[in-house]
Amino acid sequence: MRARYVAAAGLVLALAVATSTAAARTSAPKRASADKITIWLMDDAQKGWPSVVAAATRAFQVKHPGVEVDVQYQQWTQHLTKLDAALAGGNAPDVTEMGNTETFKYIKAKAFTALNQKAYPNSKTWISGLEESCKSGNRLYCVPYYAGARAVIYRKDFYKKAGIKGTAKTLDAFVADGRKLMKKYGKDKAFSAYYHPGKNWYASMAFVYDYGGAIARFKKGRWVGTLNSPQAMKGLTRLKAMVGQLSRASKTVDEAHPYPSIPMARGKAASFIGSSWEWPYTLDPKVGDPKLAKFLGAYPMPSHIKGRFMPTLLGGSTLAIPTASRNRGLAADWIKAFTATNQQRSLIRISGWVPNTTILVPVLKTNPQAEPFARAAKYSFSVPPAANWASVESSNVLQNMLSSIFTGRASIQKATTSASAQITRILNTR
Amino acid sequence: MSSTTQVAPTPVAPTAARPPARPRSRHLGRRVVVNLLGVLVFVVMVFPVYWMVATSFKTGQDILSYTPKWFPIPATLDNFGDAIHRDYFWSDVKNSLIVVGVVVGLSLVLAFLAALALAKFRFYGRRAFIVLIIAVQMVPLNALIIPLYILLSKAHQVDKLSGLIVTYLSFVLPFTIWTLRGFIIGVPRELEEAAMVDGSTRFGAFVRILLPLVAPGLVATSIFAFIQAWNEFIFAYVLLSSPEKQTLTVWLAGFITTRGTDWGPLMAGATLTALPVVVFFVLVHRRIAFGLTAGAVRG
C-alpha cells in the first residue's frame, strides 16, 4: 500500500525532472515526437543478431505504423562519454543499452525512467543477477536484455594425450589435471595448461567469491572494500599458486589482448575461462583454427568445494529509457517487442548467450556449445550494487591489484589492503 | 619588373630552392656512408608502416603467428574486401572527404586573412590575439567535449556534418593563422611596395603579390589541417550518432570489438584510411618542404 504511494511519488518526481529538463532546453526540439524513436544498441547486436533487431522493429511497427525506428549501434569504448554528452545536450536516445555494471550510477542520478515491471514480457522470471542491476528502492529502471556466464573452454585432444579422463569436479582435481598437462607439454615455453592473463578480473574474482569473500560489502550504512578479508586473501593465494604453476600468459594484460582463443588455436593453451562466444572464436577461420572443431569442449569451473561450481560473474546488458526521452511510451513498446519470448529465443539460439528469463534456459541445453555456460550460471556472483561501482571499474582498481599480485610487485596482503581502501573510498564518495 | 625586385628574388619556384649539388670534391667513401645512413634511417622509420601494410595482405593465420612472417606471402586481398564491404564504408569515406575538404578550404581562406592582419598591421589587441591563439592550442580537447556538445546541441548542429566542420575549423585555425603569419612576415616588403608604387591598392598587393608568394605556406598548413581533421576521433564519435554520417576514423574504431580484434581487416582499413592523406601529401610535398619555413628563417 505504502509502496504504491512511494511509487506514485517517484513517478511524479521522474516526470517533474523530465519536464524541467525539457523546459531547460532553450529552443524547440527538432524531432517531432511521434515520428521517430532512436535506439542505441551495442555493436554486439549488429554483428551477432541483426535479424532479431529487425524482427523486433517489424513487430513494433505493426503496432505503431508510421513510426520510424532508428537503431544506432555504439561501441563499448567511450559510449558512456557519448551518452553523457547526449544527456547534457538534450539529445538523449529513447532506448539505450547499458552494461549491467554501469546502471547503478545512472539510476542514482535519475537518468532513467522508472518502468512498470508487470508490463514487460517474462518479468516474473527474469534472471536475478540482471534484475538486481535494474532495481533501486523496489522500482525498476531498466529491462534485462541478455547475460553471459563463463566456463572453462578446453582442448579435448590435449587432455586425452595428457592422460586426463573426463573433466575435473573439484579445484584440486583441476590443478592436478593442469600439472599433467604441463608435464606433457610444458617444455614449450609458450604453453599454458590454463591460460590466465593477469588482469582478467572476472576469472580472478571468482576465486574470491568461491572462498566466501567479496569485493565489497555494505556494512552499517556504508560500503567497505573487503578484498583483504581472510577468505578473499585465501582465494587469491590459491589463484596465485595455480597461475604460477599452470599459466604462461602475460601478467599485465587483460583477457582481450590477446583473446585466449588465439593461443589455444595455435596449440599454446589447453584451457582458459571464457565466455560462450570464445568457443566458436577459436574456430574462426580468420584468426583461429577450424580444424579443432571436434576437439573443443567446455565445462563449468569447479569449486574448491565438492559438488559446486566456482561462481561466475554474470555479465550482461540491460535496456533503459532515459528520462530525457520524449517518446517513452513508444520506447517501452519497442523494448517489449525486443525482449519478447520469441525474440529472446532467436537471440540465444544464434548467439549462445543466456536469456533474460529462466524459462528459456532449457533451450540452451539443446545447444552443446551453450549448455555448459548455462549450467555454470547456476552459481554466480554480481558486482556490488553500488552507485559508484562503475567508477571502480573505470579506475582499474581490480586489474591493477591483480597485476601487482601476479608480477610479485606487492604481497597479497599489501595489494588487497590498498585495493580495499581505494574501493571503500570510491564507493562512498558522495 | 622594376630593378628593386631583383634585390630579393621571390622564393616561389620550389625546384629553385633545392640545394645545389654537393661539392664534387667529397670523396666517394663519405658519399657511400651518408647514403647508407639514409637507407638505415629510412628502414627504421618506415618499418612500422611497412608492417601495417604487410599485415593487411596477410591471412589471419600468418598475422597471429608465433614466428613473424616478414613478407605477406601468400598474399590475400580478403582483408581489403572485408573492410570495404563493411557497412557504411563508402558513406563514411564520403563524409570524411566532405568534412576535410571544407575544413581545409575554409581554414585557408580565414587563416590567410587573419594572418595578413596580424603580420601586416599594427593594431590594438594584436599581441593579445596572438597569445590567445597560442593559449587555445594548450587546452586539452577532452575537456571541451561536453561544453562543446551543449553549445552545438543548442544550435541544432549535433549529428550534422556542419557541426563537425565548424568544430574542426576552430581546432585548426590557431595553428594555421600562426604559421601563415610567419610566412607573410617572411616575404620581402619591397615586392609589396613595388606593386603599390605601380599603382595597386594595398589589398590588391596582398592578393596579387603576397598570395602567390605564400602559396607554399598555404599548402603546408593545408596538409596539417587535412591530417588533423582526417584522423580526429573523439569529437566525430560524440557529435555524430547516425552511422551514415560518421567519418572514416570512427568506422575504423569499429574493428576493435568486445568479440575480438579483426587484425587483418583493421590493418587493411587503416591502410585505406591513410591512403588519401599520403596521396595528397605526396602530390604536394615538394611545395611544403620548401614552404613551411620560407618566412620563418628570417625571423
Add this chain to the structure above:
Amino acid sequence: MSARFPAAAAPAAGTLRPRRRRRARPAVLAGRLAPYALLAPAAAVLGAVLAYPLYVLGRLSFERYGLAEIIQHKGVWVGLDNYTQILHDPQFWHVVVRTLAFTAVAVGSTMVLGTLIALLMGALGNFMRLVLATGLVFVWATPVVVAVTIWQWMVDYEFGVANWTLTKLHVGDFFHHDWFENPWSGFAVIAGVVVWGAIPFVAITLYAGLSQVPRELLEAASSDGANAWRVFRDITFPLMKPIFVILTTLSIIWDFQVFNQVWIMRDARPTEDYYVMSVYSFVESFRVSEYGLGSSIAVVMVLIMFAVAFFYIREMVKIGEAE
C-alpha cells in the same frame, strides 16, 4: 647575394628594408579598420565555437558537475574545492612530474633526431633524399590510433616481432618479454611511438629551413677550418633559430597533452604508474562522469603548459615584432 636564397638574404639585406613605419597612405581610416576586418571572419569562427565552451570549462572547474548534475542541467558551485582536491592529491604531483619528464625526453629526442635527420637529408643525393622524404611522409600520414596499434602489436607479449627478433639476434632472451611490466620500459616504447610520429614534421621543416641557409656561408666557414659542429652552432643554428623556437613550442604543447599513445598502448586500462596528465584527467574525471573535476584539471594543465612554454611564447610573439 646569390639569387637562390632570397629569404636568407634578409639579415644582410636588413639595411635595405626601411625601418618599420607605415608611409602615409590615402584612405587612412579604411587602413585603420582593415586589420579588424581581415581578422573578423576567423575571430568570429573561433569566438562562436570556442568562446562559450571555454567559458563553460572555466565555470565548470568551480562546480561539481557529475552525472546527477548533467541530468538536471545544473551544476553546484563549490568554489575552489576541485582545485584543492587535485592539489592535495599526492598522485597529482607524481603525475605532473612524470608528464614533465616525459615531455622533456620526448621533445628533446624529437628535436635532436629531427635535426640530425634534416642535416642528413641535406647531405644526401637527390634520389635518396626523395626516398627518405617520402618515407617520412608515410609516417606522418599514418593515423595516430593506427600507429599505436602497430607499435603495440610489434611489442606484443605473444606475437610481437620485437621479442622474436631480439631473441634471434641473441640480444637476450626476450621470449614472452612484457615490455610494459616495468613502466620505464613501457614509457620507452610510448616515447618511441610519440617521437617516431613527431620526427617527420620536424625533420622536413628543419630541412626546408636548412636549404635556405646560404651555401656560401657554410662553405666559407668550413674552408676556414671549422668542423661540422661549429658550423652548425655558429651559422646554421642562429639562422634557423625562429624555426627551432616554433617547433619546440609546438612539440611541448603536443607532447604534454599526449593521450592516445598511452591510452591505447595500455589497452584503455593504464595502471597508475602510466598516468600522464591527460590520462589522469580522463580517468579521474571524465571516465567517471565528473566533469567539474575534469575541467579543473584541464585548467591546471593549461597553466602548467603556459608556464613551461612561457619563454618560447615570448619569443614567438617577438618574432615579427621588428616589422
